[in-house]
Amino acid sequence: MEKHIQKMACMSTAALVSLAATPTLALAEEERGGIDLLIPAIAELIPACIAFLIVYIVLAKMVWPSVVKMMDDREKALTGQVEAAQEAQRKVAETTQECNRRLSEAHAQAASIVAKAKQDAEEERARIVYEAHVQASDIIDKGHKAVEAERTRAMEDLTRSIADLSVEIAGKIIGAELTDEKHLKLASRYLEEMEAQDA
Numbered sequence: 001m002e003k004h005i006q007k008m009a010c011m012s013t014a015a016l017v018s019l020a021a022t023p024t025l026a027l028a029e030e031e032r033g034g035i036d037l038l039i040p041a042i043a044e045l046i047p048a049c050i051a052f053l054i055v056y057i058v059l060a061k062m063v064w065p066s067v068v069k070m071m072d073d074r075e076k077a078l079t080g081q082v083e084a085a086q087e088a089q090r091k092v093a094e095t096t097q098e099c100n101r102r103l104s105e106a107h108a109q110a111a112s113i114v115a116k117a118k119q120d121a122e123e124e125r126a127r128i129v130y131e132a133h134v135q136a137s138d139i140i141d142k143g144h145k146a147v148e149a150e151r152t153r154a155m156e157d158l159t160r161s162i163a164d165l166s167v168e169i170a171g172k173i174i175g176a177e178l179t180d181e182k183h184l185k186l187a188s189r190y191l192e193e194m195e196a197q198d199a
Contacts, residue, residue, distance in 0.1 A: 159191055159194060162190075162194075163190050163191060166190055
């Protein structure tokens with residue numbers, strides 16, 4: 001392309017030099033004024049038109065096709081870049097949409113996991129509380145049974161002590177020694193009387 005421009009510049013320069021070298025009537029004429037300044041003289045107009053045609057032909061044949069080709073190449077490159085940018089933008093939009101979808105799924109999954117964990121924790125808490133109540137009830141029942149057994153044993157010991165004491169007192173009052181058999185009969189009878197009184 002630079003070669004074409006150099007050729008065109010050389011040809012344009014040659015045309016202008018040839019025009020400048022030709023004698024014109026304008027140089028010989030006297031100075032003009034007024035509206036005549038705007039209208040070119042015939043002697044100047046013909047060489048100027050010839051120079052313009054030469055420059056136009058040179059430009060049309062040598063420079064213009066390469067300029068048009070360069071502009072077409074540039075347009076194709078820009079079109080390709082615009083299409084690539086649009087494709088990249090479409091891919092970014094698809095990727096963004098996919099990321100948003102996955103993010104919403106992850107949020108839903110996390111919410112589900114949290115809800116399940118809360119439910120499991122509540123069930124575990126209820127189980128622990130139930131087991132604690134059962135254990136407490138068992139402990140209370142065992143305590144009541146132990147207290148009741150201890151009370152019964154204490155009552156039996158007390159009754160035996162009272163019976164023994166009563167037999168001793170009765171033996172001293174009666175003045176006779178009681179045999180074990182008599183002692184047992186007397187104690188049994190006394191216990192029966194005491195139970196009858198408690199009832």
